[in-house]
Amino acid sequence: MASAFISSTFCVSYAPTDNSAKTIVNPGRTFKIVGISANNETNGNITVTVTDGTNTIATGAAGGNAMTWYELDEAHCDFTSRTENIVVTSDTNCKVTIYCVGISGGQQLTVS
Amino acid sequence: MATASICSTFDILVLGDMNAGSGAEFYAPRGFRLIGITAQNTAASAGTLTVTQTTTTDGSAAAGVVMTAIAAGTTGAAAYFTQASAPGAGQSLAVLQTDAAIIPEQTSTTPGSGNVGVYTKITVKDSANQLNSVILHCQARDAQAITVL
Numbered sequence: 668m669a670s671a672f673i674s675s676t677f678c679v680s681y682a683p684t685d686n687s688a689k690t691i692v693n694p695g696r697t698f699k700i701v702g703i704s705a706n707n708e709t710n711g712n713i714t715v716t717v718t719d720g721t722n723t724i725a726t727g728a729a730g731g732n733a734m735t736w737y738e739l740d741e742a743h744c745d746f747t748s749r750t751e752n753i754v755v756t757s758d759t760n761c762k763v764t765i766y767c768v769g770i771s772g773g774q775q776l777t778v779s
Numbered sequence: 780m781a782t783a784s785i786c787s788t789f790d791i792l793v794l795g796d797m798n799a800g801s802g803a804e805f806y807a808p809r810g811f812r813l814i815g816i817t818a819q820n821t822a823a824s825a826g827t828l829t830v831t832q833t834t835t836t837d838g839s840a841a842a843g844v845v846m847t848a849i850a851a852g853t854t855g856a857a858a859y860f861t862q863a864s865a866p867g868a869g870q871s872l873a874v875l876q877t878d879a880a881i882i883p884e885q886t887s888t889t890p891g892s893g894n895v896g897v898y899t900k901i902t903v904k905d906s907a908n909q910l911n912s913v914i915l916h917c918q919a920r921d922a923q924a925i926t927v928l
Contacts, residue, residue, distance in 0.1 A: 677787045706815070
C-alpha cells in the first residue's frame, strides 16, 4: 500500500579536505535521509560514499564539474538513534549535502 | 580540516519567463547559503542556466558573481546541467561554484533613493528558453557546526 508523509526539512552539509572516511557526529536527532547530493567542482571523478557506520546508504562517482544526486538504500535511511552517526567519504572540493526529514518521513498523510 | 554543519532548509521557486532580457530578477529576502539548484528542462537537449548574485551597499552597480556550474574544461558564465551528456527532458541539477553561493545578510530588501544598506539582486537566466521552473535550495548562512571525527 502506498504511503505519504509531510515534514519539515533540514540538511547536513559536509565539506571534505581529503578522501578519507569521516564520521559526522549526530547532533542529537533522529531523522530520515531523503536525498544525498555531491557538488564536484573538480574536473575529475570523485567517489562518494555515505554510510551509517555499518551499512552503505549511497555510493558512486560524482562526475567532474557536476552535481550528482544519489540513489539511496531505503533500508538504511532511518536514523532511529540520536547517537547514530553518519560516515561520509568524498574529497576536496566535492561538498556533500544530506537532506533529511523527520524520522520515518514525518507526519503520515492519507493516501486513497 | 573537514567540517560539517546542520541547518533547516528553504527553497526559492522561480517560474515563468526566465529568458527575456536579463532573465528573472529579484532581490534576496534574506541572507542565505545556496546549496543546490534544480531545474525542470522541457527539452531533450542541453540548456544554459546562469544564476548570478549582485550585492551592493550603496546602490552602485557591482560585478555579478556567477553561482552556477562551469562547463568541463572551460570558464565563464555559461552553465550546463551536467557535462557527461546533454540532459533529457526532466529534472536536472546544476553544479555550484560554492565560494560564490553565499548571499550576505540583507539590511535593505530593495534599493531606492536614499536607501543605504546591503541588498543582493539575484538573476536567473534561461538562455535557451527551455526551462519551466528553477528551484534554489537554500540554508542559513551560518549553520550550526557539528563535530567531525
